[in-house]
Amino acid sequence: MTRGLRNLVISALACVVLTVSASDARHTDAQARRSGATYMSRSLQAMQSDPAINPAMLWVKQGEELWRASAQAGDQASSSCSACHGDASLSMQGVATRYPAFDEGLQHPVNLAQRVNQCRIKHQKREPWRLEGTELLAVESYVAFQSRGMPVKPVQDDRLKSFVQRGAQRYGQRLGQINLSCAQCHDERAGLRLGGNLIPQAHPTGYPLYRLEWQSVGSLQRRIRNCMTGVRAQPFPLGATELLELELFLADRSAGMPLEAPGVRP
Ligand code: HEC
Ligand code: HEC
Known part of the structure; x- marks a missing residue:
């Protein structure tokens, strides 16, 4: 077998193995x-x-406060999430259903938390929130909550x-x-x-x-x-x-x- 053909066969096989394992792994029904x-x-x-007894709603509430808060103390309100995105129940509805997604700026996929941090960096000109830190989890929970049931x-x-x-x-x-x-x-x-x-x-x-x-x-x-x-x-x-x-x-x-x-x- 020529090298090119062998490579082709190997990649075809790899493809079959991949599809088989992916479909096995998936609960299709x-x-x-x-x-x-x-x-x-x-x-x-x-x-x-x-929501009245879900403990995670405390994070959602904190996320809502952060959504409205301006990024810098004493700063004009324009740096808040809500200044750009308005009412989250409208602008963020359905957003969480399609993450992770491809980020144009980074030319790389991002999950919802990483997407929020892109706004911290690009639009609020602030340090990104720490991964798994309370602020990021709170805002992510608040944004995700707007897609509940979707x-x-x-x-x-x-x-x-x-x-x-x-x-x-x-x-x-x-x-x-x-x-x-x-x-x-x-x-x-x-x-x-x-x-x-x-x-x-x-x-x-x-x-x-x-x-x-x-x-x-x-x-x-x-x-x-x-x-x-x-x-x-x-x-x-x-x-x-x-x-x-x-x-x-x-x-x-x-x-x-x-x-x-x-x-x-x-
Ligand atoms: C040895 C068995 C085992 C392996 C291997 C394992 N998990 Fe789990 N996983 C569990 C158990 C058990 C739970 C339920 C959580 C608990 O009660 O500890 C869980 C929970 C989860 C959940 C949460 C689901 C939910 O409903 O909240 C996800 C997601 C998950 N695992 C993903 C993974 C991924 C991805 C891998 C491979 C990197 C993996 N798991 C490997 C046993 C396993
Ligand atoms: C100065 C305006 C501005 C501010 C402030 C801002 N954003 Fe954004 N945001 C954008 C723009 C513009 C986009 C579209 C993608 C891009 O260009 O970055 C976006 C995209 C997003 C997305 C993805 C929406 C989608 O449909 O996929 C989320 C989630 C998001 N922002 C959350 C936030 C959160 C949370 C904050 C506050 C921590 C925030 N943004 C602050 C302008 C802003």
Whole structure:
């Protein structure tokens, strides 16, 4: 076989393997897909759905204050999020359903938190908020809340394709000393117990969410890093492209499911 032909065959094979593993990993039957919330007790489900008792609403409220606050003390009101975007219940409605998305300025995909930080840097001329810090989680929760109940709608953008594919590949790769892949738990063993915990299907529809174990709101990246630590793998750092690729794949896999942010989990 010539070198060119061999390369062609290898890449064709790689393509087949990729599509097979991606479609295996995906719960294609919409009926079979379940949010992690559906595995929870009734009282936790009620806590998630009722804003009056959902602890994450404290973050949403703080996010709303930050939305209106000007970025610099004593500064003209023009530097606030609301000065440019107005009423979030209108301007931010549906925005969270299509993140992660491709950012023109960075020429790279960003998740919703990273997108908010782009406005901090570009439009407010401020330091970005710390990833996983209270301010960023609060504003992200506030923005995500404006899409509650709306279906996940990943953007069809050719520039995202290779990232989604790498995420799918990563999802199928064994990790850590325990040597299990995301798929081996979340596709093959979803609904079973691991120690005391039920294994959910890993849909990202509730994030950011309040986790009782954290006693706090946390991001999807924090959740994925927890799973990596769980299999004794070195977790990718917050903000890493590898995590973003997994987020993109998970969003693709949950397309059409309703957003529940901010969610609640045990
Ligand atoms: C050993 C099994 C296991 C592996 C491997 C694993 N997870 Fe998890 N994952 C869990 C369990 C169990 C939970 C439920 C949380 C809990 O109660 O600890 C969870 C929760 C999640 C959730 C939250 C879902 C929700 O409804 O809030 C996401 C997202 C997730 N995992 C993604 C991943 C990704 C991505 C990988 C691969 C990098 C991965 N997980 C690897 C066991 C695993
Ligand atoms: C000076 C005006 C300005 C300010 C202040 C500003 N933004 Fe933006 N924002 C924009 C513009 C313009 C865009 C469109 C993309 C771009 O050019 O950056 C945008 C885009 C966004 C998006 C993505 C919307 C989408 O449809 O994908 C989000 C989310 C967002 N901003 C949130 C915020 C938040 C939160 C704040 C406050 C922390 C903020 N913005 C402050 C001007 C602003």
